[in-house]
Amino acid sequence: xGIWQLLSVELLTAALGLGLLAVGLLMPGRERRGLAYVATAxxxxxxxxxxxxxxxxxxxxxxxxxxxxxxxxxxxxLASAVLTCIASFDYIGRLPRGEGEFYALLVxxxxxxxxxxxxxxxxxxxxxxxxxxxxxxILVTYRKGDMKSAEAGLKYIILGAxxxxxxxxxxxxxxxxxxxxxxxxxxxxxxxEGVKPLLGxxxxxxxxxxxxxxxxVPFHMWAPDVYEGAPTPITGFLSVASKAAxxxxxLRIFFGALPASHGLWAELIVALSVLSMVIGNLVAIPQKNIxxxxxxxxxxxxxxxxxxxxxxxxxxxGAILYYSMIYVFANMAAFTAATAFFxxxxxxxxxxxxxxxxxxxxxxxxxxxxxxxxxxIPPLAGFVSKFYLFVAVIGQGYIWLALLAVLMSMVSVYYxxxxxxxxxxxxPPAGRAAVRVPLGMQVALVVCLAVLFFFGLYPTPLxxxxxxxxxxxxxx
Amino acid sequence: MITLSHxxxxxxxxxxxxxxxxxxxxxxxxxxxxIELMLNAVNINLVAFNRFMNPGEVTGQVFAxxxxxxxxxxVAVGLAIVINLYxxxxxxxxxxxDWLKW
Amino acid sequence: xxxxxERKSRLGEDLLIFWGRCSKILYQYVVVAVFLLGAIGVAVAxxxxxxxxxxxxxxxxxKGETYECGLETQGPTWVRFKVSYFLYxxxxxxxxxxxxFLYPWAVKFQVMGWFAFAEMIVxxxxxVLGLWYAWKEGALExx
Numbered sequence: 001x002g003i004w005q006l007l008s009v010e011l012l013t014a015a016l017g018l019g020l021l022a023v024g025l026l027m028p029g030r031e032r033r034g035l036a037y038v039a040t041a042x043x044x045x046x047x048x049x050x051x052x053x054x055x056x057x058x059x060x061x062x063x064x065x066x067x068x069x070x071x072x073x074x075x076x077x078l079a080s081a082v083l084t085c086i087a088s089f090d091y092i093g094r095l096p097r098g099e100g101e102f103y104a105l106l107v108x109x110x111x112x113x114x115x116x117x118x119x120x121x122x123x124x125x126x127x128x129x130x131x132x133x134x135x136x137x138i139l140v141t142y143r144k145g146d147m148k149s150a151e152a153g154l155k156y157i158i159l160g161a162x163x164x165x166x167x168x169x170x171x172x173x174x175x176x177x178x179x180x181x182x183x184x185x186x187x188x189x190x191x192x193e194g195v196k197p198l199l200g201x202x203x204x205x206x207x208x209x210x211x212x213x214x215x216x217v218p219f220h221m222w223a224p225d226v227y228e229g230a231p232t233p234i235t236g237f238l239s240v241a242s243k244a245a246x247x248x249x250x251l252r253i254f255f256g257a258l259p260a261s262h263g264l265w266a267e268l269i270v271a272l273s274v275l276s277m278v279i280g281n282l283v284a285i286p287q288k289n290i291x292x293x294x295x296x297x298x299x300x301x302x303x304x305x306x307x308x309x310x311x312x313x314x315x316x317x318g319a320i321l322y323y324s325m326i327y328v329f330a331n332m333a334a335f336t337a338a339t340a341f342f343x344x345x346x347x348x349x350x351x352x353x354x355x356x357x358x359x360x361x362x363x364x365x366x367x368x369x370x371x372x373x374x375x376x377i378p379p380l381a382g383f384v385s386k387f388y389l390f391v392a393v394i395g396q397g398y399i400w401l402a403l404l405a406v407l408m409s410m411v412s413v414y415y416x417x418x419x420x421x422x423x424x425x426x427x428p429p430a431g432r433a434a435v436r437v438p439l440g441m442q443v444a445l446v447v448c449l450a451v452l453f454f455f456g457l458y459p460t461p462l463x464x465x466x467x468x469x470x471x472x473x474x475x476x
Numbered sequence: 477m478i479t480l481s482h483x484x485x486x487x488x489x490x491x492x493x494x495x496x497x498x499x500x501x502x503x504x505x506x507x508x509x510x511i512e513l514m515l516n517a518v519n520i521n522l523v524a525f526n527r528f529m530n531p532g533e534v535t536g537q538v539f540a541x542x543x544x545x546x547x548x549x550x551v552a553v554g555l556a557i558v559i560n561l562y563x564x565x566x567x568x569x570x571x572x573x574d575w576l577k578w
Numbered sequence: 579x580x581x582x583x584e585r586k587s588r589l590g591e592d593l594l595i596f597w598g599r600c601s602k603i604l605y606q607y608v609v610v611a612v613f614l615l616g617a618i619g620v621a622v623a624x625x626x627x628x629x630x631x632x633x634x635x636x637x638x639x640x641k642g643e644t645y646e647c648g649l650e651t652q653g654p655t656w657v658r659f660k661v662s663y664f665l666y667x668x669x670x671x672x673x674x675x676x677x678x679f680l681y682p683w684a685v686k687f688q689v690m691g692w693f694a695f696a697e698m699i700v701x702x703x704x705x706v707l708g709l710w711y712a713w714k715e716g717a718l719e720x721x
Contacts, residue, residue, distance in 0.1 A: 018704065126543075150557060151561065162498055166514075169491055175522065176524075544675065549675075
């Protein structure tokens with residue numbers, strides 16, 4: 001396969017992003033509404049191309065790896081970007097800034113994530129990570145009139161830059177210890193010479209940098225504030241896609257290039273995972289704001305995902321892939337529903353969700369089932385994904401870890417059901433009409449629900465795809 | 477003779493100074509300056525490793541160039557947000573100069 | 579007892595070796611130190627000669643005022659810059675730093691051929707798009 005064909009997904013995404021920016025400049029401010037539809041359709045088209053390339057394998061210029069693993073993550077990013085676009089139609093149109101460059105930035109952030117997922121070289125990885133972080137940061141501040149949004153943006157850029165600096169410091173040591181930035185060469189050197197102290201220092205720093213991006217405890221401080229201040233659809237995108245990008249890069253570096261260093265970081269990952277699960281779930285209980293609640297829940301999800309890393313097996317990687325895809329649909333559904341509610345009532349407080357079931361049965365049902373899927377209740381896909389993760393961990397002998405994870409899932413059911421209680425048994429405030437949900441959003445919500453139920457009852461197609469993609473690592 | 481360890485020690489010191497600045501300062505601009513110091517420490521590391529470990533190639537130097545450019549972009553976005561915040565806060569309370577509270 | 583003496587002497591040896599290494603490093607700086615002394619000497623000599631030769635009159639009237647480009651200074655000097663100035667500075671900073679890629683390219687592009695040339699054209703095209711954006715959004719206007 002030629003270079004152009006291998007790179008087609010990235011090239012199309014870049015062209016779409018830059019094109020949206022240029023076309024947006026040519027249009028007067030009021031008529032930029034159409035950009036939203038162009039962006040959504042374009043992203044769907046690119047997703048179709050990526051799907052056609054799901055078996056493709058090849059290396060471009062030594063440092064850029066196209067393989068089923070990377071393409072799986074690209075599909076995941078594209079799915080969440082499409083859902084974010086659909087959720088943003090009304091929300092962004094109402095902001096004083098208007099559509100402007102919102103969709104261009106969204107597409108460019110997606111491009112950055114794709115680069116991260118396919119990078120086989122440290123400089124490319126860094127560039128992708130920064131493209132993602134900087135674009136997302138501008139998106140976080142997009143509610144320009146709102147102090148909270150600006151402050152969230154400031155926190156995100158400062159902590160993002162800080163974590164990048166820590167990560168880079170680690171990367172510089174890895175480069176120094178192995179003399180190359182190509183992951184393939186690094187892997188070869190490490191397999192031959194073992195883990196030198198210099199490399200060990202680098203690995204610890206890189207680990208800390210990635211933990212920031214994944215929002216794992218104790219590197220999670222930025223998440224709740226940033227999630228609360230950002231525009232709601234962007235919060236969804238942030239919690240889903242940027243976390244997945246962090247995991248993609250983590251797996252590529254640590255499983256693909258540095259499996260020989262497993263002994264060094266295995267215990268650290270266990271600690272990160274336990275802390276994230278316990279603190280994320282316990283702090284979520286007293287939250288009053290739906291975005292903060294979901295922020296802490298997403299911190300705990302990072303803990304569950306790290307279980308797959310602890311397992312250090314093909315089963316573990318496959319479970320991570322499956323879990324993150326299901327997580328995209330569950331979390332995006334919850335955030336899209338929250339956006340629809342915000343468009344109507346202008347509130348994110350859980351108390352204001354009272355009686356939502358009577359005002360909009362669809363929104364209430366979507367929120368209920370997506371939260372239940374996040375908690376891992378049986379007929380839904382979230383159960384299957386957690387099941388695979390727990391099996392993978394038990395397979396490595398960490399039975400206590402699996403028990404702890406199950407216990408923490410029980411805790412999460414409690415605070416998710418608090419939201420359900422407000423929606424189904426609360427009294428709607430007097431004089432409030434039914435919540436109007438636009439057609440595009442309705443379709444997106446129904447599709448998310450269908451995905452959650454379908455893969456909960458019949459997970460084989462997606463698990464097969466995920467485990468095939470996971471064979472890239474440790475599978476030989 | 478100045479060896480690799482000297483450069484690494486310098487970079488380590490610079491990194492720690494930057495990290496301290498980024499964590500201890502309350503002013504956003506000072507925090508950004510601290511992060512710049514950390515990135516410069518990375519650059520010293522990269523260039524020193526390139527010079528001493530494999531002088532035949534330029535990978536480390538190219539990496540450092542990319543770090544410089546991306547850091548500039550990052551700081552530009554950070555400062556733009558600071559200006560945005562500052563404009564708004566200035567209208568409400570002028571006295572509060574130390575406005576970034578975590 | 580003997581053990582202790584031996585250890586002591588080893589410490590002394592280590593110190594000597596350490597000092598030897600340090601002095602080797604320091605020796606390289608001797609040239610710098612000589613230059614530094616020379617530079618300070620020249621400056622001090624010039625100032626001293628000036629002080630000896632010049633007529634001595636008391637400071638009075640316009641002599642004590644701040645001199646800036648032939649204009650009289652107005653108001654306090656510690657003023658805040660207008661926010662628009664920072665916007666210019668930010669845009670300048672971005673385009674200024676991007677040129678760092680042009681230098682290595684300019685040195686090597688004849689070796690690397692048309693592919694590198696096309697790549698740089700694409701890169702500059704993206705930069706131009708950025709400039710166009712800044713222009714259109716009014717970042718270059720003084721408000």
